[in-house]
Amino acid sequence: MAKPIVRLAGIHKSFAGVRALQDVSVTLEEGTVHCLVGENGCGKSTLIKIIAGVYPRDSGTVEIGGTLYERLHPIDSIREGIQVIYQDFSLFPNLTVSENIALNEQLAAGRKFVNWAHVRRVAQDAISQLEVHLPLDARVDEMSVANKQLIAIAKALRQNARLIIMDEPTSALTEREIRTLFTVIGKLQRRGIAFLFVSHKLNEVLEISQSILVMRNGQVVSAGQVSEYDTARLIYEMTGQRIAENAYEFTPDPGQPALLRVRGLAVPGVLQDVSFALQAHEIVGVTGLLGSGRTELALALFGMLPMTAGDIEIDGKPAQIRSVQDAIAHGIGYVPEDRLTEGLFLEQSIGRNVVVRTIETLRGRLGLTDPLQVQRQIRDWVTSLRIKTADPDLPVKTLSGGNQQRVVVAKWLASRPHLMILNGPTVGVDIGSKNELHELIKRLARAGMGLLVISDDIPELLQTCNRILLMRNGTIVEEILPRQTNENALAAKLIED
Amino acid sequence: MSRLFRSNEVLVAATIVLLSLVIGLNNPTFFSVGNLFDLLRSSVVMGIFAMGVLIVIVSGGIDVSFTAIAVFALYSTTLILKQSLPDASIGVGFAIAAGIGLGLGLINAFFIAQFRLPTLIVSLGTLSMFHGFLLFAIGNQIIRDVPAAMEAFARSALIQVPLTRGVANLHPAILITLGTIVLVWLLLNYTMLGRGVYALGGAREAAERAGFNVPRIQYFIYGFVGLLSGVAGMTFGSLARQANPQDIVGMELNVIAAVVLGGAQLTGGRGSVLGSVLGVILVVIASNSLVLIGVPTVWQRVVIGLIILIGTGLPALQARRVRQQGYHRVEA
Numbered sequence: 001m002a003k004p005i006v007r008l009a010g011i012h013k014s015f016a017g018v019r020a021l022q023d024v025s026v027t028l029e030e031g032t033v034h035c036l037v038g039e040n041g042c043g044k045s046t047l048i049k050i051i052a053g054v055y056p057r058d059s060g061t062v063e064i065g066g067t068l069y070e071r072l073h074p075i076d077s078i079r080e081g082i083q084v085i086y087q088d089f090s091l092f093p094n095l096t097v098s099e100n101i102a103l104n105e106q107l108a109a110g111r112k113f114v115n116w117a118h119v120r121r122v123a124q125d126a127i128s129q130l131e132v133h134l135p136l137d138a139r140v141d142e143m144s145v146a147n148k149q150l151i152a153i154a155k156a157l158r159q160n161a162r163l164i165i166m167d168e169p170t171s172a173l174t175e176r177e178i179r180t181l182f183t184v185i186g187k188l189q190r191r192g193i194a195f196l197f198v199s200h201k202l203n204e205v206l207e208i209s210q211s212i213l214v215m216r217n218g219q220v221v222s223a224g225q226v227s228e229y230d231t232a233r234l235i236y237e238m239t240g241q242r243i244a245e246n247a248y249e250f251t252p253d254p255g256q257p258a259l260l261r262v263r264g265l266a267v268p269g270v271l272q273d274v275s276f277a278l279q280a281h282e283i284v285g286v287t288g289l290l291g292s293g294r295t296e297l298a299l300a301l302f303g304m305l306p307m308t309a310g311d312i313e314i315d316g317k318p319a320q321i322r323s324v325q326d327a328i329a330h331g332i333g334y335v336p337e338d339r340l341t342e343g344l345f346l347e348q349s350i351g352r353n354v355v356v357r358t359i360e361t362l363r364g365r366l367g368l369t370d371p372l373q374v375q376r377q378i379r380d381w382v383t384s385l386r387i388k389t390a391d392p393d394l395p396v397k398t399l400s401g402g403n404q405q406r407v408v409v410a411k412w413l414a415s416r417p418h419l420m421i422l423n424g425p426t427v428g429v430d431i432g433s434k435n436e437l438h439e440l441i442k443r444l445a446r447a448g449m450g451l452l453v454i455s456d457d458i459p460e461l462l463q464t465c466n467r468i469l470l471m472r473n474g475t476i477v478e479e480i481l482p483r484q485t486n487e488n489a490l491a492a493k494l495i496e497d
Numbered sequence: 498m499s500r501l502f503r504s505n506e507v508l509v510a511a512t513i514v515l516l517s518l519v520i521g522l523n524n525p526t527f528f529s530v531g532n533l534f535d536l537l538r539s540s541v542v543m544g545i546f547a548m549g550v551l552i553v554i555v556s557g558g559i560d561v562s563f564t565a566i567a568v569f570a571l572y573s574t575t576l577i578l579k580q581s582l583p584d585a586s587i588g589v590g591f592a593i594a595a596g597i598g599l600g601l602g603l604i605n606a607f608f609i610a611q612f613r614l615p616t617l618i619v620s621l622g623t624l625s626m627f628h629g630f631l632l633f634a635i636g637n638q639i640i641r642d643v644p645a646a647m648e649a650f651a652r653s654a655l656i657q658v659p660l661t662r663g664v665a666n667l668h669p670a671i672l673i674t675l676g677t678i679v680l681v682w683l684l685l686n687y688t689m690l691g692r693g694v695y696a697l698g699g700a701r702e703a704a705e706r707a708g709f710n711v712p713r714i715q716y717f718i719y720g721f722v723g724l725l726s727g728v729a730g731m732t733f734g735s736l737a738r739q740a741n742p743q744d745i746v747g748m749e750l751n752v753i754a755a756v757v758l759g760g761a762q763l764t765g766g767r768g769s770v771l772g773s774v775l776g777v778i779l780v781v782i783a784s785n786s787l788v789l790i791g792v793p794t795v796w797q798r799v800v801i802g803l804i805i806l807i808g809t810g811l812p813a814l815q816a817r818r819v820r821q822q823g824y825h826r827v828e829a
Contacts, residue, residue: 088702088703090700090702090703090706090707091700091703092695092696092699092700092703092704092766093699093700093766094695094698094699094765094766094767095692095695095696095699095766099692103692103696103707104707104708106689107689107707107708107709108708111689112688112689112690113687113688113689114686114687114688114689114691114692
């Protein structure tokens with residue numbers, strides 16, 4: 001039996017009378033990768049913050065490294081070797097890789113002056129422990145997300161980390177980068193370092209961890225060795241219900257005209273000779289590694305990347321798409337990859353975000369909008385898309401990830417497009433909402449819309465699309481039918497060169 | 498090596514060389530010792546200011562009140578010397594001015610660190626406040642008969658080079674500027690406090706999580722900038738041999754422009770001492786020497802504006818190109 005690093009017993013925690021954690025008992029052992037899964041709002045972040053000493057508990061015992069803590073402060077937690085890597089990594093974009101790795105340690109040691117040779121040595125040492133290659137003198141803002149994460153891990157190591165807590169560590173990584181991360185974790189684990197992973201990607205959870213903790217409504221509802229779990233059981237434990245997703249079956253009829261036909265589309269250096277067609281009622285998946293051209297294809301179709309060759313037909317008629325306005329005029333809607341910066345006005349109300357695309361059509365005489373009309377439309381969309389909110393006048397940022405994504409979808413549906421392009425529709429969305437978004441996509445297709453779903457979430461592609469286009473080096477290399485493949489085969493195809 | 502050529506410092510240095518050649522080849526006076534000393538003398542005050550502005554911009558803030566602090570310190574110090582300490586040395590004068598500057602800088606720091614107010618708003622407010630208080634409560638008349646120590650300092654020379662007509666003097670105030678430059682360079686690059694300034698400008702929240710005491714760093718920044726401004730103000734008055742309450746205020750945008758030209762980013766976290774020094778040199782040459790090739794004085798402001806637009810625009814365009822290249826590299 002491995003030595004426990006953290007032992008929590010009977011932890012209760014409430015915020016203003018709302019129970020966040022109820023009788024939670026958790027043991028985290030050295031040299032083990034623990035995965036913490038659960039829907040948004042199940043208490044995962046509260047649990048992490050209790051371990052990190054950010055929140056005091058209401059009752060229960062906290063034992064770290066064999067010491068019982070009456071009151072655990074953040075500094076105690078750090079001294080015991082607990083390092084939390086937040087999603088923003090807490091790095092300094094303007095400083096070099098080596099300084100980022102060494103800075104916290106220097107500061108903690110109470111140094112007043114900087115010895116640059118020492119900083120380099122410290123950074124070099126930490127990086128060689130990870131057995132990866134990182135340019136020490138490059139600025140962190142020149143690094144990829146994957147490298148930033150490795151830098152954050154190296155930084156944690158320099159502070160004698162014994163338990164590294166990572167929040168959604170793989171959500172912005174490509175398949176290959178996830179492999180590198182998992183290799184690094186494996187190495188550190190063999191040296192006795194424990195990990196606590198928070199993730200929504202269940203296949204990764206099952207792959208990397210040895211021990212699993214499932215939380216629901218502030219309680220640990222299930223815990224055990226990874227061998228006792230599979231995806232179905234995890235979903236069941238997380239949601240408390242059996243969710244079975246049915247694949248979307250649709251066979252395009254060659255006699256019907258295509259909703260969208262693309263021939264020989266090219267954008268210099270990014271896309272070359274991309275040809276495909278899509279009919280009404282179809283959900284076509286587009287997948288490929290980050291950089292394969294999958295996002296660029298969406299941008300080109302939506303008029304955001306100028307194409308230099310190729311032609312586009314919509315409903316059998318040639319269409320010129322030179323700008324976003326052209327794309328919208330041809331009935332194309334686009335839900336971007338990064339909904340927070342591109343898709344939503346976070347500070348504005350849910351309702352305003354829903355109607356912003358169609359405000360022109362709601363104008364009455366004198367060019368003024370009719371408030372009753374606007375309210376009615378907002379109410380319709382909030383109900384039909386089941387956006388969970390107390391009041392559509394609240395700002396969008398008060399919603400959970402899944403509900404925010406629904407607002408983006410509602411915004412585009414309001415302008416009644418024939419073709420929707422969804423880029424990473426469920427990134428950062430929890431299982432329950434993910435399922436509902438998938439159902440929504442299928443409902444739209446059944447109603448006659450054509451959908452292009454860009455994603456690298458393999459189960460998602462298999463469950464929602466009737467065809468999948470695989471992209472590599474800026475072109476479509478293969479068309480795959482979901483019923484003729486499985487998760488492993490598709491994953492292998494995705495990463496092969 | 499390619500990194501070196503992409504850097505802003507090289508770009509600014511190249512512009513300086515180019516501008517010097519254009520001016521010098523048309524009017525050889527530009528390359529004379531006399532003109533060189535004049536340019537250095539003109540850079541003295543702006544150089545000190547630029548070091549203060551650099552620290553503020555690197556920390557992610559912006560301070561426009563430093564000119565008001567400088568003229569406040571200059572005028573008050575001159576009055577104090579005249580009325581109470583007529584026999585004091587120039588060193589005492591600098592110490593008093595530095596002290597007054599420090600005090601006023603700490604007023605900025607108080608609002609910024611304690612109430613987390615935006616730095617531009619605070620310093621816009623204190624700019625008017627300090628200057629208004631000076632004119633209303635301390636004095637609004639130009640003091641022309643400055644104390645003996647200031648008079649003597651104004652006439653002193655570090656190096657004298659005999660010319661065909663008269664002599665060229667290099668004023669010792671250049672040592673104050675050089676000292677400030679070295680001090681700020683050491684501070685920013687070799688102390689944890691200096692790295693804290695960069696960390697604060699790069700990611701405030703991460704700086705707090707790492708354990709930097711952000712309010713303390715801000716007290717230091719604005720206090721130190723106030724102190725430097727006091728010294729700069731006193732230097733200005735000593736060189737001009739007068740204390741005019743209407744002087745200095747109005748220079749702030751030129752100084753900020755010189756620092757930004759030297760590569761400091763207004764979004765914080767980035768900027769170097771070398772870059773700022775080069776930026777100051779470029780702005781000083783543009784504003785002092787264009788007249789040598791017949792550019793009328795009124796057009797100099799236009800030229801400086803153009804240099805700033807091109808100088809800050811080029812690196813931004815370059816950065817965008819690098820990003821796009823990165824984009825293509827991923828695809829290939």
